Amino acid sequence: MLVTLQGNHLIVGGGAGNMQRLATDGEALGPPFALDGGWADTEGLSVNAQGELVTVEDDPERLSWFAPDGALLRRIDTMDLSAPLTEAQGIAIDPRTC
Numbered sequence: 001m002l003v004t005l006q007g008n009h010l011i012v013g014g015g016a017g018n019m020q021r022l023a024t025d026g027e028a029l030g031p032p033f034a035l036d037g038g039w040a041d042t043e044g045l046s047v048n049a050q051g052e053l054v055t056v057e058d059d060p061e062r063l064s065w066f067a068p069d070g071a072l073l074r075r076i077d078t079m080d081l082s083a084p085l086t087e088a089q090g091i092a093i094d095p096r097t098c
């Protein structure tokens with residue numbers, strides 16, 4: 001289960017790329033939506049200062065940025081980093097550095 005804050009509401013997901021926006025009282029704020037790219041075993045979800053959804057997946061290993069509607073904006077294979085990142089199990093964004 002993935003949960004993060006975006007503004008004054010929650011975004012929740014089940015790890016397979018399906019997301020839902022909820023009010024903090026649990027009321028659905030729209031229909032569920034899917035992240036581009038299908039199944040990825042999403043292990044972490046955060047929102048950056050631009051309002052993009054940022055995820056880490058570990059099958060395959062990747063770091064992805066999505067528009068608020070779930071459209072893929074950019075993606076990197078985290079195994080290509082100079083210090084490979086494998087089995088990422090979460091992500092947090094420090095608002096002081098983004």
Ligand SMILES: [Ca+2]
Nearest residue numbers: 041043058059
């Ligand atoms: Ca996994």
